[in-house]
Amino acid sequence: MAQNVDLYDAILNGDAKKAHAATEAAIAAGVQPMALIQESMVPAMDEVGRLFECEEYFVPELLLAGRAMKGAMELLKPLLTAAGQKMAVRVVIGTVKGDLHDIGKNIVASMLEGSGFEVIDLGTDVSPENFVAAVELRKPHVICMSALLTVTMPAMKLTIDALNTAGLRTQVKVLIGGAPVTSQYAKDIGADGYSENASGAVGLVKNLLAGEAA
Amino acid sequence: MPIGADLVLHEESDPDTVRNQGDALGRVIEKTATRWKTPLAIPLMDLRLEKIDLVARVGVSQKEAEAFHFTAPLDDETVVTLCGRDAGLFCPGSVARDQALAYIASIPGLLPIGMTIGPFSLVTRLMADPIAAAAMSGSGISPEDSGEVHLLMQCLQIAEATVERSIRSQVAHGARAIMICEPAANTAFLSPRQLRAGSSVFERLVMQPNLRLNSVLEELGCDLIFHNCGELIDAMVEAFAQRFHPVVLSLGSSRKLWEDARLVPADVVLYGNLPTKSFYSDGAMPVAEVIRRAEALVAKMKACGHPHILGSECDVLFVPEACDAILKKVDAMMAVTAPAAPLLKADS
Numbered sequence: 001m002a003q004n005v006d007l008y009d010a011i012l013n014g015d016a017k018k019a020h021a022a023t024e025a026a027i028a029a030g031v032q033p034m035a036l037i038q039e040s041m042v043p044a045m046d047e048v049g050r051l052f053e054c055e056e057y058f059v060p061e062l063l064l065a066g067r068a069m070k071g072a073m074e075l076l077k078p079l080l081t082a083a084g085q086k087m088a089v090r091v092v093i094g095t096v097k098g099d100l101h102d103i104g105k106n107i108v109a110s111m112l113e114g115s116g117f118e119v120i121d122l123g124t125d126v127s128p129e130n131f132v133a134a135v136e137l138r139k140p141h142v143i144c145m146s147a148l149l150t151v152t153m154p155a156m157k158l159t160i161d162a163l164n165t166a167g168l169r170t171q172v173k174v175l176i177g178g179a180p181v182t183s184q185y186a187k188d189i190g191a192d193g194y195s196e197n198a199s200g201a202v203g204l205v206k207n208l209l210a211g212e213a214a
Numbered sequence: 215m216p217i218g219a220d221l222v223l224h225e226e227s228d229p230d231t232v233r234n235q236g237d238a239l240g241r242v243i244e245k246t247a248t249r250w251k252t253p254l255a256i257p258l259m260d261l262r263l264e265k266i267d268l269v270a271r272v273g274v275s276q277k278e279a280e281a282f283h284f285t286a287p288l289d290d291e292t293v294v295t296l297c298g299r300d301a302g303l304f305c306p307g308s309v310a311r312d313q314a315l316a317y318i319a320s321i322p323g324l325l326p327i328g329m330t331i332g333p334f335s336l337v338t339r340l341m342a343d344p345i346a347a348a349a350m351s352g353s354g355i356s357p358e359d360s361g362e363v364h365l366l367m368q369c370l371q372i373a374e375a376t377v378e379r380s381i382r383s384q385v386a387h388g389a390r391a392i393m394i395c396e397p398a399a400n401t402a403f404l405s406p407r408q409l410r411a412g413s414s415v416f417e418r419l420v421m422q423p424n425l426r427l428n429s430v431l432e433e434l435g436c437d438l439i440f441h442n443c444g445e446l447i448d449a450m451v452e453a454f455a456q457r458f459h460p461v462v463l464s465l466g467s468s469r470k471l472w473e474d475a476r477l478v479p480a481d482v483v484l485y486g487n488l489p490t491k492s493f494y495s496d497g498a499m500p501v502a503e504v505i506r507r508a509e510a511l512v513a514k515m516k517a518c519g520h521p522h523i524l525g526s527e528c529d530v531l532f533v534p535e536a537c538d539a540i541l542k543k544v545d546a547m548m549a550v551t552a553p554a555a556p557l558l559k560a561d562s
Contacts, residue, residue, distance in 0.1 A: 014349070060349035060405040067346060100281050103345060103402075124281075150494050150533045184497040 004031070004040040007072065011044035011114075014064025016071045023072040033076040034085055037116060041069055045114030049199040059107060062198055066110025073113060087118035089209060092134045092172075093144040094122035096155035101148035104178060104198070108144060111198040112205065128155065128162035135168045142205050145191075147178040156181075157189040173208045177201060217490055217526040218246040219258045221541055233258070234306040236313020243314055247324055250548045255324040257311060259528075261331040261395055265339050266305045268376045271296055276305055283342040287364045296372040304383065312387040319388030327439065328389030330380045332396030333423040336373035338403060341365060345403050352408040352415035366419075374423040378430055391437035391461065394427065396420065397528070400444025409449065421453060428458055437461040439485075443528040444468075452477040467491075467527040471511065475520035483521040487511075490526035493543045494536035504543045508550040524551050 004026050010018035026036055048065040051057035057065075080086070091112050095105045102124045113119045120138055122130060131143060143163075147153045156176050163169040173192045176185070186194035192208055195201040223229045223242050232238040239258070247255045266279045272292065274282045288296070304312070311329070318326040331339075338344040347366040357364035381392055399420040409416055424440075431438050440458050442450075443466030455463050455478040463482050465471065467489035478484060488507055492499040508524060515522035524547065533540065 056407065058405045058407055059402040060345050060352065061407060063343075063345045064349050103343075106343070150491070150536075153494075153533070154535065180491050180494070182492065182495060182498045184495060188495075188497065 002039075003043065004036060007036065007040045008044045011041060011065055011068045011072070012047055014061055014068050016064075016068040019068035019072045020075065023075045027075065027079065033079045033083070036076065037073075041072060041114065042116045045069055045111065048114070049111065049202060052197070052199045059198075062107055062111065066107065066114055069114040070110060087116060089116075089142070089205070090118045090120065090138060090140040091142045091144060091205065092120045092122060092131070092138060092140040093146070094126035094131065094134075095124040095146045095148075096152055096159060097125055097127045098155055099147050099149055099152035100124045101146070101178075104148065105144075105146040107198040108146070108177065108201045111202050112144075115202045115206075117205065128159040131159045132162050132166045132168060135163065135172055136166070140172055141209060142173045142175060144175045144177070144201065144205075147176070147181060150180045153178070153180055153185065156191070160190050173205075175201060175204055175208070217493075217528075217540070217544060218250055219243055219256060221537070221544065222246045222249065223258060224537065233260070234310045236310045237317050239310045240314035240317025243318055244321060244324065250544075253323060253325055254327060254523075255318045255321075256327050256393070257314060257329045259329060259395065260307060260311070261329075261335070261397075263305060263308045263311065264331050264336055264373075264376050264380050267308055267380070268296060268336075268340075268372065270303075270305065271298070284340055284365060284369060285342065287361050288368050293368055293372060297375040308380070308383070312383055315384055315387040315389050319390075326388045326390055328381070328384030328392040328436075330377050330384070330392060330394055332394045332399065332420075333370060333373040333377050333427070334403075334420045335396050335398035336377060337366065337369045337419070338398040340369045340373065344398075348403055348415060348419060349405060349408070351419070352405055352413040354413070370419060370423060374426065377423075378427060381427065381430060381436075382434070385431075385434045385436045389436060391439050392431060393439040393441055393464070394424065395441045396424065397442055397444050397466075399442055399450070400446055402445060406447050409447070416450065416453070421457065424458060439464065441485075441528075442466070443487075448474075448477060455479060455482050462523070464525070465527070471522065472514035472518045472520070475515075475518045478520065480520065483523055484515070485523045485525050487525070487527040488547055490540075490544075491528060493540045494533045496539050499543065501542055501546050504546045505550060508547045512550060524548075 006022035007019060010022050052062055093105060093109050095102055109119050109121050122134055145156050145159060147156060160174055175193045176191045177195050181194060183194045193204045195204045222245050223232060226232045243255050243257050266276050269279050269282050315326045315328060318324050341347060347362040350360055351363045351366055355363050357367050404416050428438055438460040439462040440454055440460040441464040445468050451474050460482060462485045464485040465487050467487045471484045471487055512524055
C-alpha cells in the first residue's frame, strides 16, 4: 500500500481536523488500520522527530502533531481491537508522586504513541505502588517516569525500589526524564536510561528494546 | 536570590508555618541577605500564590488549587468575577509575603523586593494544555474558531488582572522593585517556527500584558526585575531587555550572558545564571565546577563590560537529602565575588 499523503501531511502539520478526515476516508476506502499506522502515521511522527532534532520544529509543533496522531488513533483503536491486533511494545508512563506537572510527560506519551507504541498513561502524582500495580497488571516493556521538581525526583528512586521489592524490576526497562533530571541521576538511582526531550525518549526506547532483543 | 531564601527557610524547625507568618518570613529574607552579604532582599520564589488567590474566587480551595484547571470557556460573569481587583481575600502565603515586605522595608540598607508570577506563566497553570492552545493561536486560529483559544485569551485577561492586584498589594506593603517571573514565555510554549513565519503570538500573549504591567509599575514608582529561566531565542531576550527595560534582567543558564549583553541596554543589569537546577547533584555539578563556572562567568562579564550580578538561574527548591550539597555550592558561588568586589557595581 502507498503512503496516505493526506494523513501524513496532516500529522506533519499538526492539523487534527485534517488527520481525522483523512483517517475516516482511508477507513471508508478499506485501508487496513495497521497499514495506515505503519506506512503513514509512524513515518509522519518520525519526520516530526527529525525536524525537532534539527530545530526546525519545537515543542508546540511536537504537541500539535501528537494530538493529530492521537485523534487519528482513536478512530483506529476499535478496529485494531476487533481484528485482534495489538501494538508490539507497551509503555507505561506517569509523573511521579507529589508532582502534578504533565506537559512534558504528555509530549513524550504523544511521541511514543506516534512511533507505534501502545502507551498507558497513568497521569500525574503516581505513587510507587501504582506504578508497581500497572506493571503487574499491564505487563509493559518500558516504564517512563517524569518529574519537573527537584523535590519530587526522589520518588523516581522510590518507584525503582518498589519494583525491586516486588520482584518486577528485571521485567521492565525504566526511563526517566524532566527538567532537573540528569543521566548521572539515572545511573545513581538504577534507571536504564534518561532523555532530555521527547524525541530522544523515543530513540531511547527503541535502542533499549533493540539491545534487549539482540 | 530565591535559592538562598529557600535554603534559609528550611533551616527553620517548621518551614511551612514560617512560610505563612509575615514577620518570621521577613526575618528569613533578612537573614538570607545578611548571610550572603547582599542589599537585595529577594523573597521566596513561590509562584503558586497568584493562582491560589485567583481560583479561590471560584471556590477552589488552596489544597486543590495546584491541580485545578479551567476546562471550557468561561461565561462573562465569571470573567468579571475573576478580574475583580479588590474582591476576595489573599491566601495566607500572599498575606505573609506582603507582611514580610513591610518587615524588610523597615530595615535600613535592604531593598524590599516583591515577587509575582508573570501573566503568561500564570495562564499556563490555569489550563491543562496551554501549549496546544498557544500553538493554535500562533497558527492564526481565532477565539471564535476554537474553544481552547477562547479560553486561552480569557485566562490571559484574568491572569493579568490577578498579577496587577498582586503587584499593587506588594508595592503598598513596601516593595521598591518587583520581580516578575515569566519562565513559561519560552520556546517550549511559543514556537520560534511560528515567530519566524510572522506570528504575533509572542507579542499578544507575553509582551502586551507585561507592557501594561510595566506601566502600572511606573505609575507606582516601582522598579521591574524581569526573570525568565526558560529556553529563549535572541528576539525574546532583546524584547524583554529593550521594551520592558527592567533594572535587572535575570536569565537561565541556557543563555550566555556575555553574548546577550549586546542585546541588552547598558543600564540593564544582567543577573545570574549558574545552573543551580543541578546543584543538588555532586556528580553532575561538583563544588569545583561551580567555582570554575562562577569565575569564568564573572571574568567574561567583566571583559564585556556589562553590569552583572552573579547569582542563581532560578529557584532550586529544597531537596531533603541534598540540602548540604546545595548549600555548599551556593556558598562557593557567592564566595567568588564576595571577598574582593561589591556585589553591585557602582553604575548599577
